[in-house]
Amino acid sequence: MKAPGFKYFKPAALDEALHFLHKHGDAARVLAGGQSLLATLNLRLSAPDWLVDISGISLRGITCHGDTVRIGATTTHRDIERSAVVHERLPLLALAVPHIAHQAIRSRGTLGGSLALADPAAEWPAVVLALNAAIEIRSLEGSRTVMAEDYFKGLYETDLQAGEILTGIAFKCCSDGDRHYFRELSRRNGDYASAGIAAVRSGGQVRFVLFGVGVMPLLYKADASEALPDMSARFHSALESMEIVGDLFFSAASKRKLARELFERACIELGKVID
Amino acid sequence: MNSDDESTVAVTFRLNGVDGTHRVQPRTHLVDFLRDSQGLVGTRAGCEHGVCGACTVRIDGAIARGCLVLPAQLEGADVWTIEGLDGTGELKELQEAFHQCNAVQCGFCTSGMLVTASQLVVESSGDTPPDRAQIREYMSGNLCRCTGYQSIIDAVKLALRAKGNTSHD
Numbered sequence: 001m002k003a004p005g006f007k008y009f010k011p012a013a014l015d016e017a018l019h020f021l022h023k024h025g026d027a028a029r030v031l032a033g034g035q036s037l038l039a040t041l042n043l044r045l046s047a048p049d050w051l052v053d054i055s056g057i058s059l060r061g062i063t064c065h066g067d068t069v070r071i072g073a074t075t076t077h078r079d080i081e082r083s084a085v086v087h088e089r090l091p092l093l094a095l096a097v098p099h100i101a102h103q104a105i106r107s108r109g110t111l112g113g114s115l116a117l118a119d120p121a122a123e124w125p126a127v128v129l130a131l132n133a134a135i136e137i138r139s140l141e142g143s144r145t146v147m148a149e150d151y152f153k154g155l156y157e158t159d160l161q162a163g164e165i166l167t168g169i170a171f172k173c174c175s176d177g178d179r180h181y182f183r184e185l186s187r188r189n190g191d192y193a194s195a196g197i198a199a200v201r202s203g204g205q206v207r208f209v210l211f212g213v214g215v216m217p218l219l220y221k222a223d224a225s226e227a228l229p230d231m232s233a234r235f236h237s238a239l240e241s242m243e244i245v246g247d248l249f250f251s252a253a254s255k256r257k258l259a260r261e262l263f264e265r266a267c268i269e270l271g272k273v274i275d
Numbered sequence: 276m277n278s279d280d281e282s283t284v285a286v287t288f289r290l291n292g293v294d295g296t297h298r299v300q301p302r303t304h305l306v307d308f309l310r311d312s313q314g315l316v317g318t319r320a321g322c323e324h325g326v327c328g329a330c331t332v333r334i335d336g337a338i339a340r341g342c343l344v345l346p347a348q349l350e351g352a353d354v355w356t357i358e359g360l361d362g363t364g365e366l367k368e369l370q371e372a373f374h375q376c377n378a379v380q381c382g383f384c385t386s387g388m389l390v391t392a393s394q395l396v397v398e399s400s401g402d403t404p405p406d407r408a409q410i411r412e413y414m415s416g417n418l419c420r421c422t423g424y425q426s427i428i429d430a431v432k433l434a435l436r437a438k439g440n441t442s443h444d
Contacts, residue, residue: 001323008284008301008347031348038304038343039324051301053348078337102416103394105325107337108344189415191326 003041010053014165017054018140022163028052030165032074035101035109036117059112059167062086067173073112073166081106089173092131092200095182096123102190112166115151118158121192121212123184125152129217130198130209134170139163145170155215178202181266184212185258187249194250195258199266206270208235208263213244213255228271235263288349291315291359299346306330306341309356317357317386321418328417331387332356338394357386366393368437369430378430380421387417392431396438407432 009028011017021028028050031037040046059072062083069089071080080086081097100106100114100123114124115135128135128148135146137160151159160166174180184196193212200207201224210218220238222231239256246252287296290313299308304323309315309332321329323342330341333355360366369392372378379385395413399405405413410431411424419427 002307003302003304005300005302008345010350034345034348035325035340035343038345041302042304042323042342055348098412101325102328103413104328104331104338104340104391104416105343107334108339189412 004047007050014057022140032113033108033110035105070170072168074110077106077109092180096127116166120216126198126209126211126217130200136168137164138167152216179270181269197262201270284347288352290354301347304342305344308346315356329387331390368434372430372434376426376430378426380423384419
């Protein structure tokens with residue numbers, strides 16, 4: 001289908017964008033790479049009066065400061081895929097990025113766009129939650145930082161408020177001995193996940209994030225010293241109280257089964273080094 | 276490049292090597308602009324939400340979905356369609372290989388397949404040539420509704436070999 005009519009505004013500076021968003025409120029949507037937003041417009045799931053294209057604002061790039069890697073909001077998936085810093089210091093991102101759609105989409109889609117939309121089956125929300133990255137947000141009132149654990153609120157709902165722009169994400173670099181696992185099941189390579197898991201073992205803790213199975217990415221923490229059978233049993237019981245929802249292809253019951261399978265695989269991969 | 280009224284924006288970019296300023300409605304996506312305003316109908320409008328890859332074009336040296344890009348976003352960009360790439364001769368080995376391998380059935384997906392494959396040829400000219408699995412992965416964003424995938428992978432592999440950059444598995 002074709003997108004409904006809208007007007008287009010391309011600010012040259014962040015302040016200009018923020019003033020525009022402040023003035024137009026919900027009538028304006030931020031356009032970054034457009035790889036999700038333009039699809040939803042074509043499907044007429046959304047009909048804003050204005051698109052505010054932030055690609056002219058310098059929010060793109062990957063920088064290292066001490067033990068932090070900061071990735072600007074309009075950095076593309078392809079930028080991340082090709083970044084030596086990411087491969088060396090943020091291995092979970094490097095594991096996840098090949099699963100994000102296809103080359104033709106990775107070349108334009110952005111990290112910030114993915115997090116602002118917060119599709120429950122998308123890879124980046126799960127990854128930032130597994131690493132509890134810091135999400136940087138700007139508005140006319142100033143800047144604030146929200147940790148990923150406090151950022152995701154529900155189906156396509158985040159802590160991002162009207163008039164705000166997500167400007168970047170700060171990740172703590174992985175430490176020696178950290179282990180990472182990323183796996184997703186989808187009907188075709190690059191499609192949204194039917195079920196997926198991002199996991200990181202750091203220090204004494206393992207953080208598992210399930211995605212594609214609920215209304216938002218679901219975090220589950222475990223003690224790395226726990227024996228694997230106990231860890232699994234505890235997870236199975238926790239899974240029963242998680243809100244798992246089915247989609248067109250998999251019922252909630254099937255998704256629970258996939259989640260258990262992914263958890264087992266993650267444990268085995270991470271368990272090899274735990275033991 | 277901002278909307279000066281409700282209907283159109285003016286945007287300047289290079290299309291198949293030719294610079295031009297175009298007046299477009301913001302809502303028009305690139306594939307419709309190419310087909311309806313420029314007569315470049317080699318780029319196909321398939322699913323129109325980024326799934327099928329029939330509208331694949333090259334923008335600033337990387338492939339992109341024509342249905343998920345607005346011409347309004349393209350100020351200063353360098354855009355190549357199947358027609359432009361054909362004109363440069365860049366697709367010669369791929370076209371011959373598609374012909375030789377019978378990698379065309381109805382033909383609807385073919386131009387998108389060729390543009391995607393041309394990018395793989397560009398990106399794999401280094402030391403690590405793609406094997407068959409990597410070719411499959413790279414091409415997985417393009418759907419062939421006739422399901423002629425095996426011969427398409429065969430053709431891409433043959434073309435890469437003709438260019439001298441594939442592993443011999």
